[in-house]
Amino acid sequence: MRIKVRRPWPAALKGSRSEVGDGRGALSLCLAASVIALLVAPATVAVAQTRAPAPLHLEGSAAPEPWTRYRGWNAARWDDYNTLARRDLTRPPGQEIEIATVTGDPKKGQELAFSRARGGGCLACHVMGTSSQETPGSFAPDLSEIGAAGRTDQWLFNYVYDARVYNPQTSMPPWGAHGFYTKGEVGDIVAFLKTLKAPATFKDALDDPQKRKQPVEDREALDPFVNPAAERIEVGAALAAKPVGNGKSCVSCHADAKAAFAGWATSMPRWEPRLNKVLGVEEFIYRHAKATLDVDWRMQSTANTDLSVYLHSLSNGREIRVDASSPEAKAAVARGKTLTETKIGQLNFACIDCHTQEHGALKWLRGQWLGEFRGQLDHFPTWRTSRGTGETWDVRKRFQWCAVQVRANELPPDAPEYGDLELYLKSLNQGLKLTAPNIRH
């Protein structure tokens, strides 16, 4: 058997990722050995490294096949734009468009700028004068006086149409070049910008993104009356004790799961040589249970998420301590960092655009506070109150959500790119205490 990387990997990274042979010859031996090893439950990392590796089902995907987007999510496809796996799709910017005078309808421009119907609207990131009709964001410069800033029509036009002609790393989406607005509509928006000449006034502190109070998440995350995901701890524990597939259950081997897995989730994800990729908790659940219990607990199934909640909860209060010391893990972390700097989707955002302080982090995206990388990986799986009646999401689903929000096709949850990303982000959360399941908007 051979594990194949399913997507072309950019040439620069190819050297670090190769196909691996089979370890199956040793697997049956490992199986017996690891059962014993897990029963004695070594608690420290040093001991864990010397024991036989846990049996894993190595074939195929750990996600539903073929992968299809979740019901209720934006169903559009963005096949012409980069994803975290295909970083060669987005067309490079063209030349600066020469335009002496922009003629447009400022009233229509204002409607376009304030409407959320097409990319989210300018107010998500910019304050735009006193006429702002809703809580504006502070992600990007206040444009309330842009009409008096002495900018040429050509500069304004190109900045809205495709700001990459001035700054290749800009966080400003290429509104015209990526098809959100026609050239005529960009002209209307520019005509509106030229009318903005007075500083904004706000009706209250809530409306002013400079004065709006930073939200604090202080709910009792582990109280099932507060967090509906908290009761999944017990559901997951019950599932672990229930005979499945071949008649065995998790506790057949892991008699004292609470002790054996205390701290385990804080060490995940980890580099897995047999899969030649970074393995997270949820993919581990599928591959290990498939190999040992003959059960199909695919990633994103209710059973998988319940077990993930349970296993994470056994590490609550412990510090995150992922192991990124091996050369392979270091390479994965480096790839993960590159992924965070990769512009994806129709909106052309990279992770760093919103989640580093040099860019949008600790600022407002309309009414939403953008957090930094550190602090994002200590609370998954998490209950998302913003999703209908609420849903429990593991971190991979959160990655997928980010992709769809920037209008990029998401990857299957077991994609090696998400593994690299998770390991890199988790390494930035080193030392933070895990609380899972948690609760977030």
Added chain:
Amino acid sequence: MADDIKPRIRVPQNPKKGDVLEIKTLITHPMESGQRKDTQGNTIPRRIVNAMAVTYNGKPVFSGKLEPAISANPYLSFFVKVEESGTLAFEWKDDDGSVYTAEQKITLA
């Protein structure tokens, strides 16, 4: 997880005579509305908690009729004025005829 039905009760600590207490209840239940269809197109039969009743020392203090639009794991809270120590007795009725019960003692300071 249709069989993992578990009621939870939360009452305030150290109540005193005459206090108005907020009693919180949560029951893990699928609350299948009877409106959904499975992948074969067959209607999934309705199975909800259709009624809840609470007594304090045998006297009714809260009751409600629940309908299919109520979410899974219904969370209901209500207020009770306590004049004496006693026992709150909770009862949820399931469409399938099951009755789930729970009790909570309240001791006044």
